[in-house]
Structure formats: structure tokens, C-alpha cells
Amino acid sequence: MSDSASPASDPHASDEPVMEQEGIVENISLDDFNPTGTLAVAGMYFLLLLVLYVLLYFVEFAGRDVNIIG
Amino acid sequence: MHIHRFEKIWIGLSLFLIACFIGIVMYGFAVLDLKVPGIEESETVDPLTLHETEFAMPGTRQVGDNKYEVYMVARQFLFMPGTGQPLVLPEGAEVKFHVTSPDVLHGLHLAGTNVNVTVVPGQVSKFTTRFSEPGEYGMICHEYCGPAHHTMEGLIKVVPKSEFDSQYLVDASR
Amino acid sequence: MTFVDRYPNAARVAKANLIVAFAALGIGGLFGTVQALHRTDVFRGFITSVQYYDVLTGHGVLLALVFTTFFLAGIYTWGVTRTLEREPENLTFTWSWFWMMTIGTVMAAVAILGGLVPGSSISAAVLYTFYPPLQGHPLFYIGATLLVVGSWLAGWDWFKSYWSWRAEHPDESIPLQTYMTLFTMLMWYLSSIGIALEMVVLLIPWSLGFVQNIDPILPRTLFWYTGHAIVYFWLLPAYFVWYSILPKLSGGRLFSDALTRIVFIFFLLLSTPIGFHHQYADPEIAIGYKMWAVVATLFIVLPSLITAFTVISSMEHGARQRGGSGYFSWMGALPWNRPAFVGCALAGIMFAAGGFSGIINASLNIDMLIHNTIWVPGHFHLTVGTAVALTFMAVTYWLLPQLTGRELKYNKMALAQPYTWFIGMTLMSNAMHREGLAGVPRRTAEPEYTGFAYEAPFGTMAEMKWQIAIGGVILFVSLVMFFVVIVASWRNGEKSGTIDDYLPPALSGPEQSPKILDNMKLWMGIAILLCILAYTLPLAEMVMDGLFYPGAPPSPV
Numbered sequence: 125m126s127d128s129a130s131p132a133s134d135p136h137a138s139d140e141p142v143m144e145q146e147g148i149v150e151n152i153s154l155d156d157f158n159p160t161g162t163l164a165v166a167g168m169y170f171l172l173l174l175v176l177y178v179l180l181y182f183v184e185f186a187g188r189d190v191n192i193i194g
Numbered sequence: 195m196h197i198h199r200f201e202k203i204w205i206g207l208s209l210f211l212i213a214c215f216i217g218i219v220m221y222g223f224a225v226l227d228l229k230v231p232g233i234e235e236s237e238t239v240d241p242l243t244l245h246e247t248e249f250a251m252p253g254t255r256q257v258g259d260n261k262y263e264v265y266m267v268a269r270q271f272l273f274m275p276g277t278g279q280p281l282v283l284p285e286g287a288e289v290k291f292h293v294t295s296p297d298v299l300h301g302l303h304l305a306g307t308n309v310n311v312t313v314v315p316g317q318v319s320k321f322t323t324r325f326s327e328p329g330e331y332g333m334i335c336h337e338y339c340g341p342a343h344h345t346m347e348g349l350i351k352v353v354p355k356s357e358f359d360s361q362y363l364v365d366a367s368r
Numbered sequence: 369m370t371f372v373d374r375y376p377n378a379a380r381v382a383k384a385n386l387i388v389a390f391a392a393l394g395i396g397g398l399f400g401t402v403q404a405l406h407r408t409d410v411f412r413g414f415i416t417s418v419q420y421y422d423v424l425t426g427h428g429v430l431l432a433l434v435f436t437t438f439f440l441a442g443i444y445t446w447g448v449t450r451t452l453e454r455e456p457e458n459l460t461f462t463w464s465w466f467w468m469m470t471i472g473t474v475m476a477a478v479a480i481l482g483g484l485v486p487g488s489s490i491s492a493a494v495l496y497t498f499y500p501p502l503q504g505h506p507l508f509y510i511g512a513t514l515l516v517v518g519s520w521l522a523g524w525d526w527f528k529s530y531w532s533w534r535a536e537h538p539d540e541s542i543p544l545q546t547y548m549t550l551f552t553m554l555m556w557y558l559s560s561i562g563i564a565l566e567m568v569v570l571l572i573p574w575s576l577g578f579v580q581n582i583d584p585i586l587p588r589t590l591f592w593y594t595g596h597a598i599v600y601f602w603l604l605p606a607y608f609v610w611y612s613i614l615p616k617l618s619g620g621r622l623f624s625d626a627l628t629r630i631v632f633i634f635f636l637l638l639s640t641p642i643g644f645h646h647q648y649a650d651p652e653i654a655i656g657y658k659m660w661a662v663v664a665t666l667f668i669v670l671p672s673l674i675t676a677f678t679v680i681s682s683m684e685h686g687a688r689q690r691g692g693s694g695y696f697s698w699m700g701a702l703p704w705n706r707p708a709f710v711g712c713a714l715a716g717i718m719f720a721a722g723g724f725s726g727i728i729n730a731s732l733n734i735d736m737l738i739h740n741t742i743w744v745p746g747h748f749h750l751t752v753g754t755a756v757a758l759t760f761m762a763v764t765y766w767l768l769p770q771l772t773g774r775e776l777k778y779n780k781m782a783l784a785q786p787y788t789w790f791i792g793m794t795l796m797s798n799a800m801h802r803e804g805l806a807g808v809p810r811r812t813a814e815p816e817y818t819g820f821a822y823e824a825p826f827g828t829m830a831e832m833k834w835q836i837a838i839g840g841v842i843l844f845v846s847l848v849m850f851f852v853v854i855v856a857s858w859r860n861g862e863k864s865g866t867i868d869d870y871l872p873p874a875l876s877g878p879e880q881s882p883k884i885l886d887n888m889k890l891w892m893g894i895a896i897l898l899c900i901l902a903y904t905l906p907l908a909e910m911v912m913d914g915l916f917y918p919g920a921p922p923s924p925v
Contacts, residue, residue: 161699186228219731228733298502316584332819335809340502
């Protein structure tokens with residue numbers, strides 16, 4: 125099974141592989157990671173979708189006076 | 195299986211959002227009467243023999259008190275009625291459209307409104323609408339129908355009830 | 369030592385597919401710019417309005433059928449090979465599907481481009497949807513069929529590799545990239561039946577003259593049986609990139625392997641039985657089927673919303689590993705100076721916008737507001753046109769070096785390219801959405817009519833048309849930048865022995881994914897059942913009154 129091709133990460137040698145990419149200053153394990161930033165961004169998107177949908181549906185769409193009524 | 199608490203919250207929010215969308219659509223459909231074409235059982239018609247049906251005399255007929263029916267043919271590249279001479283209709287009345295085509299797929303969209311329908315050879319597209327105020331509505335064919343598709347247009351003129359008389363009706367007894 | 373050194377045969381196959389994909393992207397993209405200038409009346413000197421429809425057919429077919437399919441074949445060949453650690457099982461078979469797809473493409477392209485040659489009797493200005501009774505030259509239908517059948521053989525090739533691997537690894541989870549490949553193809557096998565039947569049973573015999581008149585509703589319904597699912601045939605390779613590569617590009621690791629598998633299962637189950645939502649305005653589909661379609665289509669939003677969370681959290685993991693902090697400022701710590709990352713991230717942002725307009729399209733009655741207006745292309749230029757196309761371009765910056773053994777050249781231009789695409793598409797797509805609300809139609813050479821004027825709900829008609837034209841030109845500039853980088857890198861990139869091809873394992877890996885997720889037979893069985901439930905009755909009704917009746921005569925274009 126091969127999702128990691130680097131000699132630096134042998135999944136059998138230690139609990140967590142160590143990433144040695146440039147720019148990485150610390151390795152964060154699954155247990156230490158809480159995606160609070162994702163929840164914040166996703167929460168904003170949720171509100172945006174709801175508000176835009178309601179506006180588009182009730183104002184732009186239902187607000188027009190010629191519709192198919194049957 | 196590990197699903198983080200936050201992702202579970204998000205899945206819950208997503209399902210709630212989807213339920214809201216479905217609810218809004220159903221509310222609009224059932225309560226606000228915002229519908230789509232083809233609610234009545236579909237009716238077929240032979241595109242090669244339209245001259246033997248009501249479509250031989252396209253136009254408006256009165257079928258009840260404040261109720262009218264329009265038989266319309268969409269063909270390459272015009273609407274009958276609608277192109278050349280505008281289709282004149284009375285304000286406030288319930289108008290049921292029957293539309294078909296003898297040749298290829300066409301579309302009928304009244305620009306700026308929610309009247310939007312596909313016209314299919316072999317099928318009769320049926321929908322009912324009401325124009326609450328006088329005005330003019332452009333008829334656009336928005337389903338590609340050939341090289342002059344972009345020239346296919348018409349006009350609906352909605353006039354006050356007092357101005358609408360039998361000159362705008364088809365004499366179906368002929 | 370990188371992919372091309374370990375697997376030279378697979379690398380050659382992947383590169384061949386990318387070459388055809390990019391050739392299609394270039395021609396299709398050029399056509400798009402011509403269209404943007406023509407329909408806005410900014411410049412109508414390249415083509416006539418009649419030729420517009422030949423060009424539009426070329427644009428749709430080359431980008432949405434050829435570019436997408438060949439890129440998928442290239443990247444899935446790479447992914448399956450590297451995760452199963454084996455070259456293709458039978459190279460003759462592999463090259464045969466590539467050539468079948470390519471010959472089919474050339475045939476269809478000849479038919480379409482023939483329409484631009486004055487005096488030619490070959491043409492197929494039928495648009496990407498080729499609805500009869502509009503009729504193109506038989507070469508078009510036969511060529512497109514070969515492309516689809518070739519793609520089936522490509523999938524078979526990947527299954528063969530999987531079965532060989534499975535014989536040697538009886539208890540392991542399917543490696544994630546191979547999993548995503550196989551589930552994409554299972555979905556494609558089920559969904560492409562519609563278009564295959566349409567071609568083989570109806571359109572090819574009809575275009576050859578064996579049948580005269582044709583009933584449009586059966587081919588149209590079979591087309592849309594495939595036509596919704598096909599967008600996931602385009603999207604799932606982009607998700608493949610976002611799930612398996614984007615986390616590493618962000619400096620992090622995939623948050624959850626299990627949820628990735630679950631998302632692909634959702635797409636296998638739901639992609640096909642919702643095709644009726646493209647026929648909301650049609651008379652031939654009963655309201656009950658449209659109601660089923662709106663509920664099921666809104667449910668298929670769920671796997672994309674889950675994808676948003678899993679992918680963004682994987683990016684957040686990378687940002688925080690890079691030192692980022694806060695609720696929103698972590699995004700600043702992402703590698704916005706790396707071309708492959710930037711393209712994928714901007715593609716994802718645009719997908720969020722495109723998802724919204726798609727949700728509107730799906731919603732039955734509000735679809736009447738925008739059906740067949742230019743809002744619809746506004747929507748899909750965000751989704752296939754950016755989420756998919758820009759991701760494909762961006763990942764090429766990271767992938768190509770592994771296929772050639774050469775580093776990327778012109779990195780600054782590679783970095784500017786996705787930002788340019790984003791700007792161009794923002795301009796063009798927002799104007800398309802707003803023009804659509806005014807009622808401006810799609811698929812037309814000249815949207816100005818003599819008898820009436822549009823009323824723009826936000827902004828003015830003039831400013832919207834200029835945004836479409838300018839946006840279209842900026843997109844073309846971005847495309848040129850892409851080609852300059854790729855051609856230069858392919859031919860002259862510096863040879864290197866240290867090409868970056870490392871992909872870290874997921875944070876929560878396959879050991880934590882329930883085995884049932886790998887049960888392809890189970891999920892495919894349910895998927896088939898859902899399609900049977902959704903489509904048997906309506907298709908049976910259409911067939912029973914006569915396969916070609918009530919029929920209208922062919923209208924050659």
C-alpha cells in the first residue's frame with residue numbers, strides 16, 4: 125500500500141509520519157487537531173447559502189408577477 | 195470510524211439546510227402556486243398532422259368567464275401567434291397555453307417573467323398563467339432550433355379588460 | 369527517481385492522454401473567446417452568426433467531453449499505477465483504448481469543424497446536447513460513441529490492475545486514489561448507458577438514414593439520464609485532486625480517509641437517478657418524477673458539502689502546520705505563492721459560488737426563473753469551467769514534472785495564471801448570472817431582439833455585456849499563460865533527480881475506515897436499483913408508444 129513514497133515516513137516505524145516539507149514548522153497529529161477555522165468558514169458559507177437562497181426565492185422569483193400557476 | 199465532532203455538526207447543519215431548501219420549494223409550489231409546465235397528464239400529438247387539430251387555427255379562444263385558451267405553434271423561426279402580430283391578451287384573466295412544434299425543439303420564455311417552457315414536436319406543452327397588469331412581454335425562443343434561432347422572437351401585449359374584445363379571438367366555429 | 373523512472377509505460381500513457389486533453393482545451397478555449405466577443409456584439413468579425421453554432425458545438429464537445437475525459441484518463445492512470453505499484457497489465461489493451469478515444473474524437477471534430485468550411489457537406493451544428501430532430505453528420509455520432517466506449521475500456525484497464533493487486537493483497541483496504549478511480553468508473557458505467565443507447569439504437573441509425581422520423585423525447589430523456597451524472601464524471605477527478613493532493617500542497621494531510629470513501633459512495637448512488645431535473649420545463653415528464661428529482665438532487669448537495677468540510681479542514685491542517693492561527697487568519701499561512709496550490713484553492717472557492725447557483729437550478733419551480741437563460745452557463749463555467757478545469761491546470765504544474773522528470777519552467781507565470789483565470793471568470797460569470805435574471809438566453813449568437821428590451825435587475829445591460837467580453841478575453845490570456853508554461857516545461861524544463869512526488873498518509877487513515885465502504889458490489893447494486901426505480905416507468909412509457917413515434921422529420925444542421 126503506497127500513499128507515501130518518502131523514506132522519511134515509514135508508517136510502521138513511528139506513530140505519526142513526520143513531514144519535512146519547506147514551510148512546515150510543526151507536525152500536528154490527529155488527536156491535536158481541531159478544525160475550528162473550517163467550522164468558522166463553513167458556518168459563514170451556511171449562512172450565505174441560506175440568506176441568498178431565501179432572497180433569490182422570495183424576492184427575485186416569487187416577487188415576479190407572471191408565473192405558471194397550473 | 196473517526197468523524198470529528200465539528201464535522202458531525204457540519205453534517206447536521208447541511209441536512210438542515212437541504213431540508214430548508216426542500217421545504218421552501220414545496221411551500222412555493224403548493225401555497226404560492228409557483229408551478230412548472232406539464233402538471234396535467236402529458237398529451238401527444240402527431241407533428242405531421244397538426245393541420246387536423248386545434249393547432250390549425252392558432253390563437254385565443256374564450257372558454258369561460260375570465261378564462262381563455264391559447265393554441266400556439268412554435269416553428270423554425272417564429273411563434274404563431276406572437277411573431278409579426280403581437281398576441282393580445284386581457285389583464286387579470288386566466289390563460290391556458292397549449293404549445294407544440296411541427297419541426298424541432300423550441301423554447302418559450304417570456305423575458306422578465308417565470309413563464310418558461312420547452313416545446314417538443316409530438317407533445318403538447320400546457321401551462322396556465324395570469325397577467326395581473328397590462329404590459330408587453332417579449333417572447334424568446336431559448337432552445338436552440340437551427341441557424342436562425344437568434345431571430346426567433348414574438349410579443350405578448352396585455353391590455354385592460356375593457357380594450358379586449360372579440361377581434362383578438364379566433365373564430366373556432368369556422 | 370520519480371514516477372516516470374519507476375513506471376515509464378504508465379507515464380507515456382498518462383502523457384498521451386494529457387496531450388489530447390490540452391489540445392482540446394486550447395481549441396475549445398479559443399472558440400469560447402470568439403463566442404464571448406460575438407454574442408456581446410463587441411466583435412463579430414471572426415465568424416458569422418450562423419457559424420456561431422458550429423463554434424459553440426466545438427466549444428462544448430471539446431471542453432466538456434474531450435478535455436475532461438482525456439484528463440481523467442491521464443490522472444487516473446497515474447493514480448492507479450502509483451498506489452497499486454504496478455504498470456498497466458496489458459499495454460496493447462491500454463493503447464487500444466487511448467486510440468479508440470482519440471480516433472472517435474477526431475471523427476467528431478471533423479464533423480463539427482466541417483461546418484466552418486464553406487461548401488462542405490459535413491457539419492454537425494447540433495451543440496453538445498445534440499437533441500434531435502436537429503441532425504448532424506453520422507461521423508459526429510459515431511465518433512462520440514467511440515470516445516465513450518473507449519472510456520469504458522479505460523475503466524476496465526484500471527479494474528484489471530486492481531484485481532491483480534487484490535490477488536496479492538487479499539485483506540488490505542483499496543488504496544484511496546484507486547478507490548476514487550474505481551468508484552468514478554462504476555458511476556460512469558451505470559450512467560453512460562443512457563447516452564450509449566441513445567447513440568446506438570436511435571441516433572446513429574437515424575443519421576445514416578435507416579429511419580426517417582424521430583420522436584425527440586426518448587433521445588432527450590436518455591441524454592439526461594447520462595447528462596447529469598456526467599458532471600460528476602468531470603467533478604470526481606477534481607475531488608480526487610482535492611482529497612489526495614491538495615492537503616499535501618497545503619502543507620498538511622487529508623483529514624479523513626473514511627469520509628472520502630463515503631462521499632464517493634454517495635456519488636455512485638445518486639448521480640444518475642436525478643436526470644429529470646434537466647427536464648423541469650418539459651411536457652413529457654410527469655410531475656411525480658420531477659418531484660422525486662428535486663428531493664434527490666438536493667440530497668446530492670450533501671456529499672459536496674461534506675467535501676467542503678473535509679478538504680478545507682485538510683487545508684487548515686496544512687496552514688496550522690505552517691504556523692497559521694486564528695479563526696480566519698490561518699488562511700493567510702497557506703502557500704499562496706505556489707501555483708498548484710493556488711489553482712486548486714481558487715477553484716474550490718469558485719465551486720462554492722457555483723454550488724449555490726446549481727442549488728437554485730435544482731429547485732424545481734425557481735428553475736423557471738433561469739432555465740435556458742445565460743445564468744445556466746454562468747453556473748457551469750464556475751463548476752466545470754473553473755472547479756474542474758482550473759484544478760486540472762493547477763495539478764498539472766505538480767504532476768507534469770513526475771511524468772517528464774523535468775522541473776517546471778516559468779514559475780512566476782505559472783503562479784499568475786490561476787489568479788488571472790479567477791479574475792476573468794469572476795467578471796464573466798457574475799455578468800452571465802445577472803443577464804440570465806433579465807431573461808437573456810443562452811446558446812444564441814445574437815441575444816438582442818427587435819420587439820422588446822431587457823430589464824436588468826442589478827446593473828445595466830451594457831456593463832454586463834462588457835464584463836462578459838472582457839472576462840472572456842482575460843480567460844484566454846490565462847489559457848495562453850498555461851500553455852506557455854506547460855510547453856516550455858515539457859520540452860525544456862531542467863532535468864532533476866529530486867522531483868517532489870511525496871503524498872503523506874491521511875490523518876485518519878484507511879485502518880479506521882469500515883471495510884463495508886470497500887464493498888463495490890454492494891454499492892453498485894444499490895445504485896443500479898435506484899436507477900431502475902427512477903427510470904424504468906418513464907422510459908417504458910416513451911418506448912411503448914413507438915420507439916420513433918410520434919416522430920418529426922430530420923432537420924440537418
